[in-house]
Every structure is written in structure tokens, then in C-alpha cells.
Amino acid sequence: MAVIRLHLPPDRSYDIVCGRGILGQIGGRLSATGGRRAVVIADAAVSATHGRRVAESLADSGIQVLPVEIPAGEGSKSVAEAGRVWGLLADQAVDRNTHVVAVGGGVVGDLAGFVAATFARGIPVWQVPTTLVAQVDSAIGGKTGINLPAGKNLVGAFWQPSGVFADIDALATLPHREYVSGLAEVVKYGMIFDPDFFAWLEANAADLVARSPDQLMHAVERSAALKAAVVERDEREITGARAALNYGHTFAHAFETAAGYGRLLHGEAVAIGMSCAARLAADMGRLAADIPARQDALVARLGLPVSLAGVGPLDADELLAIMARDKKSLDRRLRFVLPSRIGAVALVGDVDEARVRRVLAG
Numbered sequence: 001m002a003v004i005r006l007h008l009p010p011d012r013s014y015d016i017v018c019g020r021g022i023l024g025q026i027g028g029r030l031s032a033t034g035g036r037r038a039v040v041i042a043d044a045a046v047s048a049t050h051g052r053r054v055a056e057s058l059a060d061s062g063i064q065v066l067p068v069e070i071p072a073g074e075g076s077k078s079v080a081e082a083g084r085v086w087g088l089l090a091d092q093a094v095d096r097n098t099h100v101v102a103v104g105g106g107v108v109g110d111l112a113g114f115v116a117a118t119f120a121r122g123i124p125v126w127q128v129p130t131t132l133v134a135q136v137d138s139a140i141g142g143k144t145g146i147n148l149p150a151g152k153n154l155v156g157a158f159w160q161p162s163g164v165f166a167d168i169d170a171l172a173t174l175p176h177r178e179y180v181s182g183l184a185e186v187v188k189y190g191m192i193f194d195p196d197f198f199a200w201l202e203a204n205a206a207d208l209v210a211r212s213p214d215q216l217m218h219a220v221e222r223s224a225a226l227k228a229a230v231v232e233r234d235e236r237e238i239t240g241a242r243a244a245l246n247y248g249h250t251f252a253h254a255f256e257t258a259a260g261y262g263r264l265l266h267g268e269a270v271a272i273g274m275s276c277a278a279r280l281a282a283d284m285g286r287l288a289a290d291i292p293a294r295q296d297a298l299v300a301r302l303g304l305p306v307s308l309a310g311v312g313p314l315d316a317d318e319l320l321a322i323m324a325r326d327k328k329s330l331d332r333r334l335r336f337v338l339p340s341r342i343g344a345v346a347l348v349g350d351v352d353e354a355r356v357r358r359v360l361a362g
């Protein structure tokens with residue numbers, strides 16, 4: 001087991017606990033902070049398994065539990081679902097001494113976090129991520145939110161959790177495609193922050209695909225620590241440090257939007273997006289020419305795509321228009337997080353459109 005402390009001002013600092021079979025510790029940790037009631041908000045795919053283990057741990061510590069089940073899928077990050085959960089909390093006379101515990105992937109973490117951020121002007125939330133994406137990314141850092149028909153994550157709040165419990169045993173039931181998709185974000189951490197970790201991923205790719213516990217534990221722990229460190233430096237995405245996490249994501253969001261949500265999993269889009277970003281950086285002379293192929297080789301060994309070949313043709317004009325609208329681009333100019341070597345990235349503005357077209361053409 002590893003405990004990573006995320007250091008922010010005292011009222012917002014917390015522990016990220018990574019390990020095997022740790023869900024039984026939640027009750028003790030939550031009751032130690034004074035929690036007496038808990039609303040366990042769980043994804044339908046895990047409510048009977050991991051959700052139940054969490055509820056039992058809480059009950060064993062004398063905490064009164066209200067279970068709430070959320071339908072699986074991105075559709076639950078909605079105004080309607082947030083409204084339903086607010087209503088349930090109001091019916092139960094939930095007050096600020098009641099804690100929310102989110103059990104599931106990024107969908108439930110973002111929804112439950114947002115509900116906790118807003119109900120009674122904010123009640124504590126604990127994150128129990130059960131997908132790889134959630135363990136290495138979404139459960140850490142306090143970004144919460146829901147979608148609107150006009151776009152993803154348009155309504156949200158920064159609301160740091162009181163603690164995070166990443167139990168790698170919970171990933172055993174994750175479908176293969178979902179699991180592998182999460183590995184794209186793991187590669188991202190190596191590329192943007194940590195060359196040694198990148199080399200370690202190259203040496204351990206096969207074991208990671210096989211979910212070997214020791215390798216999986218190291219990958220989750222290292223990724224969580226790198227995410228925590230950048231959140232400490234830039235809690236609210238103001239200094240620019242947190243922007244590094246968007247490596248591959250300007251391309252990825254365009255692919256997801258143009259392909260239609262659901263065709264590509266987010267991590268698959270990120271894998272292709274990182275390939276494009278690395279090739280763009282090399283084309284601009286910002287990155288050594290051999291690095292894009294090295295990154296592609298690792299990504300491919302993890303079972304992820306490195307090109308749009310399997311997605312079908314996407315219109316370059318449409319992709320460029322979506323990227324120019326991206327939150328990261330100023331004045332509709334194209335702006336990307338680009339690597340300068342393995343382990344370092346920079347935000348690069350005013351990128352020439354012709355270069356981007358070349359990269360998209362493959």
C-alpha cells in the first residue's frame with residue numbers, strides 16, 4: 001500500500017491511498033474525520049460489488065449509509081441526474097456532517113463530486129475510483145462537473161475530495177477495452193513529466209496489459225503521484241502547469257467530437273492525439289525525430305491505436321474547426337501542448353495550419 005499526500009492549504013489537503021484490497025479501510029478513515037452519515041453514490045456496474053464493500057466498511061465503523069445507484073454511462077453526467085441526486089439528499093435531510101462517497105469511474109466521480117460541491121454549498125466527498133482512468137486521473141485534483149447538450153463538462157466546480165482510495169483489485173472486473181484505454185493516460189504522464197517512468201513503461205508493457213498486480217500498482221501509484229504534484233502547483237489551472245495534462249487532448253477532443261461520442265473511447269482518442277502531437281512537434285523541429293516512433297511503439301504494444309486508420313475518414317476541415325474552438329486555443333489560433341523531449345512539454349501557440357493538416361494526413 002502507498003499513501004500519497006496531496007498538499008494544498010490545510011482545508012483542502014488529502015491522502016491518496018493506493019493498494020490492494022483497501023476498500024475496507026474507508027470506514028475507519030471517514031469516521032476519523034468526524035463523518036457520521038454517508039451517501040454512497042455508486043455506478044450500477046459496481047454497486048453490488050465494490051459499492052457494497054465500501055458500504056459495509058462504513059457501517060462497520062458505525063456510519064449510517066444511504067446507497068444511491070447511478071446508471072452506467074456518460075449520459076449520467078447530466079442536469080437531470082444531478083437533480084435526481086440533489087432531491088434524494090434533500091429527502092434524507094442531508095447536512096454538512098454527511099459525506100458523499102463516489103464509487104465508480106470518472107462519470108460517477110465527476111457527477112458525485114459536483115453534487116457534493118453544490119449541495120448545501122458544499123459537503124465532503126471521498127473518491128473511490130474503480131476504473132484505471134479514474135484512479136490515475138479523474139479522482140485526483142478536484143475537477144467535478146456535468147455535461148450540457150451544448151458540450152461536455154460545461155457546468156462544474158473545483159471541489160477537492162477529502163480522500164481518494166484507489167484499490168487496484170477493483171480493476172479486475174473492468175472490460176479489457178476500458179482498461180487499455182486508461183493506459184493512454186499513464187503513457188501521457190511519462191511523456192509530459194517523467195522519462196524514467198516512460199522507460200519503465202516500455203520495459204513492463206506486457207505485464208501492464210496483463211494487469212500484473214505489481215506492475216499495475218507501480219503504474220497507478222506513479223501516475224497518481226505525478227497528477228497530485230501538478231495539482232499542488234496549479235490547483236485551479238491558472239499558472240499553466242496543469243495545462244501539461246492536456247497533452248494529446250486537443251487532437252483527442254476533435255477526434256471524439258468528429259467521430260461521434262462512443263465510437264472512440266477517450267483513452268483511444270488520447271493515444272492517437274499523442275501520436276499527432278509528437279509528430280507535429282518533430283515536424284516543427286521541437287522534438288528529436290526518433291521520439292514519435294518510440295512513443296507509437298509503446299502505445300501500440302499496450303494495445304492502443306496510433307492512427308485514425310481504424311476509425312474511418314474524418315474531415316480535416318472539421319477537425320481543424322473543432323481544434324480552433326478548443327478551450328486551450330486563444331483567438332481561434334491553433335495551440336497545442338507539445339513535447340520537447342520525453343518527460344517535458346510546453347504550450348505552443350500559433351501553430352501553422354498546414355503543419356497540422358500534414359500531421360492529420362498521417
Ligand SMILES: NC(=O)c1ccc[n+]([C@@H]2O[C@H](COP(=O)([O-])OP(=O)(O)OC[C@H]3O[C@@H](n4cnc5c(N)ncnc54)[C@H](O)[C@@H]3O)[C@@H](O)[C@H]2O)c1
Nearest residue numbers: 045072105106107108130131133134137138143170173174
Ligand atoms: N475530473 C477530471 O479531472 C476528469 C479527468 C479525466 C476524465 N474525466 C471524466 O471521466 C469520465 C470518463 O471516466 P471513465 O473512463 O472512468 O468512464 P466511466 O465512468 O464511464 O466508466 C467506464 C465504464 O466502466 C464501468 N465500470 C466502472 N468501474 C468498473 C469496474 N471496476 N468493473 C467493471 N466495470 C466498471 C462503468 O459502468 C462504465 O461503463 C468522462 O466523463 C470524463 O469527462 C474527468
Ligand SMILES: [Zn+2]
Nearest residue numbers: 185249266270
Ligand atoms: Zn484524458
